[in-house]
Amino acid sequence: MVTARIAVLPGDGVGEEITRAAIAVLDAVAARGGHSFSYSFGKIGGAAIDAHGTALNDETLADCGQSAAILLGAVGGPKWDDPRASVRPEQGLLRIRKELGLYANLRPVRLFSALVDASPLRRQIVEGTDLLVVRELTGGLYFGKPSERRDGPHGREAVDTLAYDETEVRRVVRAACRLAQGRRKHLTSVDKQNVLATSRLWREVAIEVAAEFADVTVEHMLVDTAAMRLVRQPTSFDVIVTENTFGDILTDEASMLAGSMGLLPSASLGDGELGLYEPIHGSAPSHAGKDDINPIAMILSAAMLLRYSLDLDAEARSIEASVQRTLDDGFRTYDIMGAGDGRHKVGTQAMAREIASRLG
Numbered sequence: 001m002v003t004a005r006i007a008v009l010p011g012d013g014v015g016e017e018i019t020r021a022a023i024a025v026l027d028a029v030a031a032r033g034g035h036s037f038s039y040s041f042g043k044i045g046g047a048a049i050d051a052h053g054t055a056l057n058d059e060t061l062a063d064c065g066q067s068a069a070i071l072l073g074a075v076g077g078p079k080w081d082d083p084r085a086s087v088r089p090e091q092g093l094l095r096i097r098k099e100l101g102l103y104a105n106l107r108p109v110r111l112f113s114a115l116v117d118a119s120p121l122r123r124q125i126v127e128g129t130d131l132l133v134v135r136e137l138t139g140g141l142y143f144g145k146p147s148e149r150r151d152g153p154h155g156r157e158a159v160d161t162l163a164y165d166e167t168e169v170r171r172v173v174r175a176a177c178r179l180a181q182g183r184r185k186h187l188t189s190v191d192k193q194n195v196l197a198t199s200r201l202w203r204e205v206a207i208e209v210a211a212e213f214a215d216v217t218v219e220h221m222l223v224d225t226a227a228m229r230l231v232r233q234p235t236s237f238d239v240i241v242t243e244n245t246f247g248d249i250l251t252d253e254a255s256m257l258a259g260s261m262g263l264l265p266s267a268s269l270g271d272g273e274l275g276l277y278e279p280i281h282g283s284a285p286s287h288a289g290k291d292d293i294n295p296i297a298m299i300l301s302a303a304m305l306l307r308y309s310l311d312l313d314a315e316a317r318s319i320e321a322s323v324q325r326t327l328d329d330g331f332r333t334y335d336i337m338g339a340g341d342g343r344h345k346v347g348t349q350a351m352a353r354e355i356a357s358r359l360g
């Protein structure tokens with residue numbers, strides 16, 4: 001029996017609805033397995049800006065750091081959209097990842113057989129896709145200094161800095177190798193070593209780390225080739241590891257394989273058990289309060305929480321199998337209604353109830 005306190009940061013837009021749906025499924029898991037999960041709620045993103053003037057305050061961050069895991073909805077919305085504003089919702093995300101040392105972002109992309117038709121790619125190409133992208137999350141371009149706009153001799157100019165040290169590369173490639181060991185033991189390390197010095201370091205360190213994992217086959221691929229291969233032969237990938245910016249772009253590309261943003265979970269992990277779990281989609285403000293958004297991405301994120309932060313792998317698999325059964329039984333939210341044998345159109349909370357009722 002596991003007792004755990006989970007920090008819940010619903011954020012903005014549909015965040016409250018999807019976190020509520022995930023908690024309903026977590027509670028059903030707890031009731032079946034005799035576990036006890038409690039939840040402490042905090043604000044992040046626009047909601048935190050409105051309440052505290054900052055996208056994530058110190059108290060909420062401290063509470064998250066002391067919890068077993070963090071469940072996060074999504075942040076952002078038109079009210080806080082001005083890109084020149086000094087306080088912006090996504091600063092909350094960057095801060096929590098950086099300060100809690102959550103350097104490895106895991107994004108599994110698995111195509112549910114009931115939804116093969118939802119993919120924009122042909123069935124022959126996409127069927128059987130089951131890959132995991134591990135993106136470095138706390139280094140690279142999004143954090144390098146200087147990052148600024150200034151006046152130069154030719155007018156306005158701007159600079160961003162791409163920097164990595166070997167420790168940052170080693171830990172995320174090592175994490176990816178360990179994840180590959182638990183899967184099909186194939187790792188693709190993605191870089192741009194023909195052009196970038198950081199990529200040459202990345203490849204050098206990745207080769208050193210790979211030598212520690214004799215049972216994992218490691219290949220190295222340029223990011224442009226990887227982008228092509230993802231749409232031409234997605235089933236050739238098992239685990240992909242890459243730096244922050246390449247990972248940001250490749251994960252969005254890979255997410256399209258599954259057919260809807262509403263299906264894809266993510267986990268951000270560091271060296272300890274603490275992890276942050278969130279869907280890959282945003283706060284979908286136009287759907288807020290309508291009870292129509294697909295909660296599956298958030299519910300599968302909760303399954304990852306059970307697996308990686310609470311060591312409850314059987315319970316995680318039970319949620320994943322239950323999602324599969326619910327889809328096989330024809331239940332669909334609006335975004336996937338046209339895919340496969342969709343017979344029952346349901347809203348957010350009803351989908352969560354269907355999934356909870358099918359837990360093994």
Ligand SMILES: NC(=O)c1ccc[n+]([C@@H]2O[C@H](COP(=O)([O-])OP(=O)(O)OC[C@H]3O[C@@H](n4cnc5c(N)ncnc54)[C@H](O)[C@@H]3O)[C@@H](O)[C@H]2O)c1
Pocket residue numbers: 073074075076077078093260261262263278280281282283284285286292293294295297335
């Ligand atoms: N991690 C995050 O919190 C995160 C990520 C991306 C975008 N955002 C923010 O979210 C806000 C809205 O961004 P956006 O509209 O570009 O992207 P979005 O992902 O919020 O939504 C785009 C569209 O995708 C569809 N969609 C997304 N999630 C869905 C789900 N679970 N079920 C069904 N359909 C779904 C909806 O049609 C929605 O209108 C912006 O403020 C943006 O900055 C936040």
